[in-house]
Amino acid sequence: MKIGTFTKEGLLNYYLDLIKKYPILGLEDPFAEDDWEGWQALALKSKILIIGDDLLVTNPKRIKMAKEKDACNGAIIKINQIGTVSEAIEAVRLAKSYDWKIMVSHRSGETNDDFIADFAWGIGADFIKAGAPARGERVAKYNRLLRIVEELK
Numbered sequence: 001m002k003i004g005t006f007t008k009e010g011l012l013n014y015y016l017d018l019i020k021k022y023p024i025l026g027l028e029d030p031f032a033e034d035d036w037e038g039w040q041a042l043a044l045k046s047k048i049l050i051i052g053d054d055l056l057v058t059n060p061k062r063i064k065m066a067k068e069k070d071a072c073n074g075a076i077i078k079i080n081q082i083g084t085v086s087e088a089i090e091a092v093r094l095a096k097s098y099d100w101k102i103m104v105s106h107r108s109g110e111t112n113d114d115f116i117a118d119f120a121w122g123i124g125a126d127f128i129k130a131g132a133p134a135r136g137e138r139v140a141k142y143n144r145l146l147r148i149v150e151e152l153k
Helices: 008-021 036-045 060-068 085-097 115-123 136-152
Strands: 026-028 049-052 074-077 101-105 127-129
Touching: 008 036, 036 049, 049 060, 049 101, 060 085, 074 085, 085 101, 085 115, 101 115, 115 127, 115 136
Parallel strands: 026 049, 049 074, 074 101, 101 127
Antiparallel strands: none
C-alpha cells in the first residue's frame, strides 16, 4: 500500500490491516479530534486499546461525549492541559468509571519536575508516557518511578 493522503475509510482499513498483521496493543489519536465516525468505526471493528489525547484533552465533558459515542477505551491525562490536579483527578475518576485505561503524559516543553511520576502512581495509571529516556526532563520521570518502587519494597 502506498503511503500518502488517506480518506477516512482508507485510513480505517489501513489501521485494521496493521492490527491484523502485527501485535498492536493500541493506537493513540488514530483520527482527527472531530472525526467521531472514524473513532467509532475503529472501536467497533477492533479489540485494541484506542486512547484519546487530542480527542479528550483531559476534559470530563469530552470524556463523557467519547463514552456516549463509543469512540475510545482509554484516556491520556495531562495535568497542565486541563489546568489543575483536582480537575485531572476528576477526569481520571470519570474515565475509570468507564473501565478505561489511563495513560499519564507529559507535554512538550517539560522541565525536570518529576511530579507526573508520583501522580501516575497515585492514581493507579496503567501507563506513563514521558518519551524516550534521552533527555534529562524525561529521565527524571523514569528515575522517580524507580525510586517509588524502591521505597515500596
